[in-house]
Amino acid sequence: xxxxxxxxxxxxxxxxxxxxxxxxxxxxxxxxxxxxxxxxxxxxxxxxxxxxxxxxxxxxxxxxxxxxxxxxxxxxxxxxxxxxxxxxxxxxxxxxxxxxxxxxxxxxxxxxxxxxxxxxxxxxxxxxxxxxxxxxxxxxxxxxxxxxxxxxxxxxxxxxxxxxxxxxxxxxxxxxxxxxxxxxxxxxxxxxxxxxxxxxxxxxxxxxxxxxxxxxxxxxxxxxxxxxxxxxxxxxxxxxxxxxxxxxxxxxxxxxxxxxxxxxxxxxxxxxxxxxxxxxxxxxxxxx
Amino acid sequence: xxxxxxxxxxxxxxxxxxxxxxxxxxxxxxxxxxxxxxxxxxxxxxxxxxxxxxxxxxxxxxxxxxxxxxxxxxxxxxxxxxxxxxxxxxxxxxxxxxxxxxxxxxxxxxxxxxxxxxxxxxxxxxxxxxxxxxxxxxxxxxxxxxxxxxxxxxxxxxxxxxxxxxxxxxxxxxxxxxxxxxxxxxxxxxxxxxxxxxxxxxxxxxxxxxxxxxxxxxxxxxxxxxxxxxxx
Numbered sequence: 001x002x003x004x005x006x007x008x009x010x011x012x013x014x015x016x017x018x019x020x021x022x023x024x025x026x027x028x029x030x031x032x033x034x035x036x037x038x039x040x041x042x043x044x045x046x047x048x049x050x051x052x053x054x055x056x057x058x059x060x061x062x063x064x065x066x067x068x069x070x071x072x073x074x075x076x077x078x079x080x081x082x083x084x085x086x087x088x089x090x091x092x093x094x095x096x097x098x099x100x101x102x103x104x105x106x107x108x109x110x111x112x113x114x115x116x117x118x119x120x121x122x123x124x125x126x127x128x129x130x131x132x133x134x135x136x137x138x139x140x141x142x143x144x145x146x147x148x149x150x151x152x153x154x155x156x157x158x159x160x161x162x163x164x165x166x167x168x169x170x171x172x173x174x175x176x177x178x179x180x181x182x183x184x185x186x187x188x189x190x191x192x193x194x195x196x197x198x199x200x201x202x203x204x205x206x207x208x209x210x211x212x213x214x215x216x217x218x219x220x221x222x223x224x225x226x227x228x229x230x231x232x233x234x235x236x237x238x239x240x241x242x243x244x245x246x247x248x249x250x251x252x253x254x255x256x257x258x259x260x261x262x263x264x265x266x267x268x269x270x271x272x273x274x275x276x277x278x279x280x281x282x283x284x285x286x287x288x
Numbered sequence: 289x290x291x292x293x294x295x296x297x298x299x300x301x302x303x304x305x306x307x308x309x310x311x312x313x314x315x316x317x318x319x320x321x322x323x324x325x326x327x328x329x330x331x332x333x334x335x336x337x338x339x340x341x342x343x344x345x346x347x348x349x350x351x352x353x354x355x356x357x358x359x360x361x362x363x364x365x366x367x368x369x370x371x372x373x374x375x376x377x378x379x380x381x382x383x384x385x386x387x388x389x390x391x392x393x394x395x396x397x398x399x400x401x402x403x404x405x406x407x408x409x410x411x412x413x414x415x416x417x418x419x420x421x422x423x424x425x426x427x428x429x430x431x432x433x434x435x436x437x438x439x440x441x442x443x444x445x446x447x448x449x450x451x452x453x454x455x456x457x458x459x460x461x462x463x464x465x466x467x468x469x470x471x472x473x474x475x476x477x478x479x480x481x482x483x484x485x486x487x488x489x490x491x492x493x494x495x496x497x498x499x500x501x502x503x504x505x506x507x508x509x510x511x512x513x514x515x516x517x518x519x520x
Contacts, residue, residue, distance in 0.1 A: 161392060161399065164381065168389040171378040178338045178372070179390035179436060180364030 002132040006248065007254040013139040015246025016146030020201045021219055022226035022238040023153055025192030030233030031190045032088055032171035037099040038079070039223055040216025041106060042195040046072045046202030047211045048109055051120045061123045065145075072199025073192040080191035085125040088187065102216070109213045117212040138208045145204055150195065150239065156193070157235060166190060170233060176220075229269050232284025240280055289316045291351055291444055291475050292337070298345035299332045299499075304334040308499040309346065311476075314444065319466075319476040323483045323510075324496035328490035331373050332499070334448045337477075338370045339363045346406060350444070365393045369442030373449045373479075375429040377436070379422035383413055386421050387435045394440065405433040409468050427458030434465055438474065445469065447478035452483060459485050 021043060028036045031262025046068045051066035083101060122138040158164040168176040169186050177183060206215060226277040245265060249277055252264035272280070299307040306494045307329045314320045335341040337343040337348055339360035344458040348355045355363060364370070378386050387406055391399035397494075407414045410431050417426065420433055430450055437445055450466070451459045455512040459482070466489050469476065480486035487493065503510060 056330075107490050118392045161388060161396070163391045165387075167381055168378045171380050172376055174340050175372055175376045175378070176389070177360040178340055178364060178370045180393050180440065181389065182359070182361035184359070184361075276503050 002134075003254060004251075006133050006135055007250045009135045009143070010139050011247035011250030012243065013143040013146075013246070014250060015200055016143050016150065017205050017242075017247055018093060018222055018226050019150055019239050020197045021223045022230070022242050022256060023150065023235055024197040024240070025223040026227045026230070026233055026238045027157075027166075027190055027194045029227070030235070031166055032080075032094075032187055033091065034084060034088065034094040034098065035099040037089070037095060038102040038105065039098075039194070039198055040218075040220030041102040042072050042198035043114070043202035043218075043219045044077060044109065044206075044211075044213060044216040045075065045105060046199030047120070047206030048113060048118075050201070050203035050206070050220075051118050051211060054123075055118075055120060065200065068203040069200040070198050071175050072202075073196030073216075075165055076195025076199075077188045077192035078189040079195070080244035084191065085184075085187060087187070088183075097235035106213045106216070115213060117222035120207045122207040142204050142208065145203070153193070153197065153235075162189075164184065225265070225269055227279075229272060229279055232278030234279065237279055237281030257268070290349075291316045292477065292504045293349040294333065294337070294346070295349070295421040296346040297333065297336060297343055297348065299329070299336050299341055300344045301341075306341075306499050307336065307343075310496070310499070310501055311346075312494055312501065312504075314475060314477050317473060317475055318491040319470060319478065319489060321483075321486050321490040321493040322477070322479040322496055323481070323486065323493055324479075325481060327498075330496055331448055333496075334370070334373075334446050334477070334479060337363075337446060338368065356502040364390065364440070366444075367440075367443035369440060369445045369447070371430075371433045371437040371439035371447045371450060372451060374432040375426070377421040377424075377429045377432045380420065382418050382420055383424070383432055384417040385437045386432050387413060390436050390440050399439075402439045402441060405441070406439045408467060409438070409472075410435050423457075425478065427454050427461065430454060430458065430462055431465065434462070436467075438469060443475065445474050445476045447476060448480055449481065451480055463489060 025036060025039050026036050049068035050064045053059040054061045054066055059067065059260050070096050077267030079101060083097050085095055087097060124141060127134055127136045128140060157166060163179045165186060169181055169183065222245065226241045227238055229244065247269055248265050249261045252261040256264060290313050292313040294310060296311055297307050297310045310329065310333060313334065322333065324330050332341060336343050339355065339358065350368065371397060378389060381389065387401055387403055391402060394402065397493060412428060412431050413435055421429060424432065450462050454462065463485055466476065478486065487507050490507060492506050494501050495510060
């Protein structure tokens with residue numbers, strides 16, 4: 001029972017991380033129709049910015065995370081306007097553009113920082129031990145911060161008029177435009193929110209896991225899995241799927257061994273998609 | 289005084305000409321109908337005014353201002369309300385959110401005031417405010433689409449086939465709602481294939497076929513024209 005609870009807490013912490021990444025990924029897809037292959041790059045960028053601010057410039061860790069989040073959001077805003085906006089209706093072009101930006105970003109990081117992992121560690125160590133339950137403080141902090149960020153995004157998207165406009169744009173872009181919702185404002189803002197979330201996750205999580213130029217690739221793959229499982233473009237779907245993935249990984253790792261976690265996860269995803277091809281909250285599935 | 293002047297408008301989709309030099313005028317306070325069968329060019333004309341399709345010739349003047357180069361969202365903010373063909377409500381949004389979606393350019397207080405105004409015309413909105421739009425019937429969705437279009441108190445309301453696919457009881461209800469909007473001074477340009485109920489609502493009509501205006505005049509003239517039999 002103790003192991004079950006400990007693994008559950010770690011699974012929830014992982015799920016919260018995946019949710020933040022996947023919400024951003026699905027937000028961009030839902031509103032712009034763009035599959036953002038650079039999303040993992042913004043995760044990496046958030047990590048390197050937080051590392052530079054806290055470990056090189058001596059900025060307090062909390063301030064470094066906040067600044068890294070703002071910076072990745074701002075860079076995302078500019079990337080949308082400069083690179084994506086003009087080709088937003090061309091899905092293939094935007095895939096290639098975001099993939100190209102990812103390659104440039106990662107190459108730049110390798111040039112400036114090298115290809116080796118950074119010595120970037122979470123400033124708070126130790127674990128919560130209670131009644132045999134063992135949970136690292138870092139996991140708890142990440143869970144709380146990610147949870148707060150998820151709640152903030154939920155409030156923005158479902159409780160504000162800006163969120164109504166975002167969802168209207170995702171629902172039917174041309175009609176939304178005809179109702180006075182300007183894509184020139186909404187698209188870069190949505191991109192900035194999404195990349196800011198990726199940057200926040202990177203800044204928070206890389207000191208706990210690892211920081212090297214290629215950690216974004218696994219993150220992008222995980223975001224794909226979560227978003228497809230939840231239903232492309234669905235924010236509630238991404239949230240639920242992220243926690244399913246996080247908990248599955250955690251329990252499979254504990255009870256079946258680390259290497260079997262990914263296997264169990266992909267089998268589970270395959271089974272769910274066989275039963276519900278459009279994902280948990282998806283509304284359409286293409287039939288052969 | 290003319291609020292909308294469409295002068296020799298051309299719209300082409302690739303090699304297909306959807307509008308071939310169409311001219312239409314809508315004066316302040318009147319309701320004008322475009323009638324014609326599928327492919328006549330009615331929706332292309334409406335979509336050209338909203339900015340959702342590009343024009344390849346001619347001019348659209350709204351309150352004397354040429355709309356060329358003005359994006360669709362900005363046209364809405366100039367005072368052009370739009371209820372699209374097939375309703376196209378935002379299916380994942382609630383009824384209230386659908387109506388508020390068009391008020392992004394207004395202050396929160398003004399948006400709430402306009403929502404209350406829309407509820408006074410369409411009581412259904414208050415009753416179903418929290419219900420997702422995809423759970424509504426076609427007639428109810430048409431009410432939501434109408435309310436969304438008028439919630440910014442537009443100077444000109446574009447109604448694209450508001451009776452499409454509706455049962456007679458809902459055609460009567462939508463007609464009543466349009467009359468209420470007329471009483472409140474709304475200028476309307478509407479399209480419809482079902483000319484019989486539509487002609488009861490309008491001051492003037494244009495008969496379209498093959499992307500061109502074939503006849504125009506007041507309702508009595510159009511009704512008497514032999515052409516009208518095609519559409520009645």
